[in-house]
Amino acid sequence: MTTVKVRIAPSPTGDPHVGTAYIALFNYVFAKKHGGKFILRIEDTDRTRSRPEWEQMIIDAMKWLGLTWDEGPDVGGPHGPYRQSERGAIYAEHAQMLIDRGGAYRCFCTEERLTALREEQRKAKVAMPGYDGHCRHLSPDEIKAKLAEKLPYVVRLAMPKEGTTKVNDRLRGEVQFENAQVDDQVLLKSDGMPTYHLANVVDDHLMGITHVIRAEEWITSTPKHVQLYQAFGWTQPEWIHMPLLRNQDKSKISKRKNPVSLNYYRESGFSPAAMLNYLGMMGWTMPDGREKFTVAEMIDNFSFERISLGGPVFDVQKLTWLNGLYIRDHTADELATDLLTNMFNEKNLKAITPLIRERIDKLEDFVNHVGYFFAGDVSYSPEALQALVPKDKTNKDVSGMLAELLEIIDSLPRVEAADIDARLKALCEKLTWKPKEFFMPVRVAVTGRTATPPLGETMAVIGKERCRRRIRGAIAALKS
């Protein structure tokens, strides 16, 4: 029997995601259950969106949760590198291998042609939009000529056009796909980087992955992966597609409708144990029905048979209840230590004091000045609410502005004073608002107050997660 080896393969294109933690947990638990290995692989093949800061945050968040890996970019391992951007040669070689075997072909179609094609298909309401196979049957001479011209090209999967591909999913049984329904996916982009489809198959094979435990959204692309395994002549891993975490409205969990950043939960003071416990009960239950359990207990009792397939709604309220249980497990002393390390620590205090030094006359004034640096949500008094909307603006104007600000903040790894100041100024100018009209609503949204230290520094100390949740809260307040 081969040793179980699984992986979590996040993409460093944004905040560390709760869905990543969810899938990582099940991979981790499964690996531990069977004495196997769990590895971390960074899928940073999207050159425009991947950033090292995001990668670092993912690693930090995973460490915070305690989901440690046996191989990964930081700890190395026998199958490295574990960062896909550093494995370019491997993918190029394998893409060539595929071309040689007829499992893939070069495609010289331009971005413009593909956009036009897509548009055409959309207008004609084509049942299965996709690549039309234009370059699939180019003659060797035509290809040679185009290569000689140095035309940029991609490598596409030569999907069989007849027959079916079977995917054996551990949780759902056999799922069949008509090959004609499956697109000739791009495997290698014109920048030489692989797409997910190629990279994940090649790496999973080379790294000896035995079980692919990933989210359900991948199930429709699995036939492509199965075809790739066959084209390479490799043995497939076992496929396990976990249900997707959902928003309240049942759509796939998203930052628009839910806090999805692990940093949010960390900074709000959720404990990793509670977080993992809660994630563990999304789609899985203890045999005895216990709701409070540790990862170790989950490992002891884990089996795929106890997974239910309905997409679980991620309910922050229930997570909060669970976290309360964990808080109460602590003695008062332990809780005090926790507070001292994570909230009222030297770093936080030293970040705040320069901002309020001029604003207090006695030490006891401190507490009344700094509540919003520590609090989660802020409430808006009638006066604050009034200040939120400047005289010449409507609620809609302000919520629109705040929504734009939210987008800006979302795109940043962290909020830094000078940087956010510049961005605020730029947004103000872009919207052609008067500074006075612009900055007060932002101040009120983020702090709940009309008088605060300078905004940029204040926001930096409050931090990205709190800033964004309060802005969201302000937008909601403006609606009612």
Next chain:
RNA sequence: GUCCCCAUCGUCUAGCCCGGUCUAGGACACAGCCCUUUCACGGCUGCGACAAGGGUUCGAAUCCCUUUGGGGACGCCA
């Protein structure tokens, strides 16, 4: 639109595979009561679901089919 997945209280779920023990159990939330100087915690009670229709069967939440509903995928994103 096409393909794929899914379907028990508002939410997380047990039960479903191996039909009867299910007048469907637990938890969150909500409401009430108790505890209590207050608030919480804790305890108790209540509210609340087998999507619909057809089969199969002596008997179906459990098996089959259809419909409906929800979700996902359809990118040189992952």
